[in-house]
Amino acid sequence: MKAGRIGRVLLLALFGMFFLFPLYAMADFSTRNLISGGRTLQAWKNLVQNEMLYQAIIISLLLAVFTVVLMLAILVPTMIWVRLRAPWARRLVEFLCLLPLTIPALVIVVGLRNVYLWVVYFFGESALTLTFVYVVLVLPFAYRSIDAALSSIDLKTLAEAARSLGAGWTTTILRVVVPNIWSGLLSAAFISIAVVLGEYTVASLSGYQNLQVVIVAIGKSDGPTSVAASLATLVFGFVLLLILSLVTRGRRHNAAIVAPAPVSTGKGP
Numbered sequence: 001m002k003a004g005r006i007g008r009v010l011l012l013a014l015f016g017m018f019f020l021f022p023l024y025a026m027a028d029f030s031t032r033n034l035i036s037g038g039r040t041l042q043a044w045k046n047l048v049q050n051e052m053l054y055q056a057i058i059i060s061l062l063l064a065v066f067t068v069v070l071m072l073a074i075l076v077p078t079m080i081w082v083r084l085r086a087p088w089a090r091r092l093v094e095f096l097c098l099l100p101l102t103i104p105a106l107v108i109v110v111g112l113r114n115v116y117l118w119v120v121y122f123f124g125e126s127a128l129t130l131t132f133v134y135v136v137l138v139l140p141f142a143y144r145s146i147d148a149a150l151s152s153i154d155l156k157t158l159a160e161a162a163r164s165l166g167a168g169w170t171t172t173i174l175r176v177v178v179p180n181i182w183s184g185l186l187s188a189a190f191i192s193i194a195v196v197l198g199e200y201t202v203a204s205l206s207g208y209q210n211l212q213v214v215i216v217a218i219g220k221s222d223g224p225t226s227v228a229a230s231l232a233t234l235v236f237g238f239v240l241l242l243i244l245s246l247v248t249r250g251r252r253h254n255a256a257i258v259a260p261a262p263v264s265t266g267k268g269p
Contacts, residue, residue, distance in 0.1 A: 023231065023234065023235075026227050026228075026230065026231040026234075027231060029223070029224060029227050030043045030044065030224045030225075030227045030228035030231060031043065031044075031224075032224065034223075034224065042224075043222075043224035043225045043227070043228040044228050044232075046222070046225040046228070047225070047228060047229060047232060050218070050225065052209075052214055052217075052218075053214055053215075053218060053225070053229060055209075056209055056210060056211045056213070056214035056215075057211055057229075059127050059128065059209070059210055059211070060196065060197055060210045060211035060212075061197075062128060063127070063128060063130055063131055063134060063196050063210065064192070064193040064196040064197060066128060066131040067131050067134040067135055067138060067192055067193075067196050068188075068189045068192050068193060070131060070132075070135050071135050071138055071139070071142050071188070071192055072142075072185065072188070072189070074135070075097075075139070075142055075143065075146060075188075076146060076173070076178070076185070077173060078093065079093070079143075079146055079147065079150060080150070080155065080159075080173060080177060083150060083155055083156075084155065084156060084159055094143065094147070096139075097139045097140060097142075097143035098139075098140045098143065099140075100136050100137055100139055100140055101140045105137075105201040105202050105205070106201065106205065108133065108136065108137075108202065109133075109201075109202055109205045109206060112133060116129070116206075119132060127203070127208040127209060127210060130202065130203060130206065130208055130210070133202050133206075134192075134195070134196050134199065134202075137195060137199065137202070138188075138191070138192040138195050138196070141188065141191045141192065141195065142188035142189075142191065142192055145184045145185075145187040145188040145191065146181065146184050146185065146188050148184060149180075149181035149183060149184020149185070149187075150181055150184070152181075152184075153177075153180045153181065155177065158172075158176050158177060158180065159172055159176070159177070161176075162175075162176040183244075183247065186244055186247060187244055190240040190241060190243070190244045193237075193240060194237040194240065194241075197211060197212075197233050197236065197237065198212060198233065198237070199212060200212035200213060200216070204216075211229070211233065214229075215229045215230055
């Protein structure tokens, strides 16, 4: 047992060094004064002072929020309806949601070009119109998270109980089903945010400037600022995943406390 513990500690230390050393190298480079030597925080100040980079950060954050809201508004009611009313369509919905994993981003952009002519016509040429493409890109990851959460509860019983008490479908979804799959929704939301903040290909090919496109452009003339922005994005994604882990663990712990323990009657079987 002692040897096993030592082995686990060594493996954790090895993986920690493997993942943390690149982050340390990025932090070291982004705070280094390449002209006079020493240390400087100018690259990190540029995240706010550089107007183009600041606007790109705001656009990417808005894209992440809009993508999560639209994805949940489409996916959650659809998956609940399929499980309750059309189980025969479950495989079809799963296939459609996982399909973007098999299609390269270049093909998606080319395929949606004609559709986006109408999107631009109705919504303008704002970079926020990328929300519709990003919803397609995050479907595979969001579907798996929500599907696992729905599979862990007795959805049919919960829905029938709520409906028998006079609740409408909107109330049933928002006040009965959603609280029971909250961890799955958080997982889908955080993973979607990480995908949106790290997306480059679609925005670049579509001619829009999100965070990753601007980082690449700035990197051609200001390396430390580009690295600082990349490190900030990675840290932000790590914090989101850490929050997800803590929230999920807290909910499991509370559920274990609330769940009643089996009562022994003192009698044999």
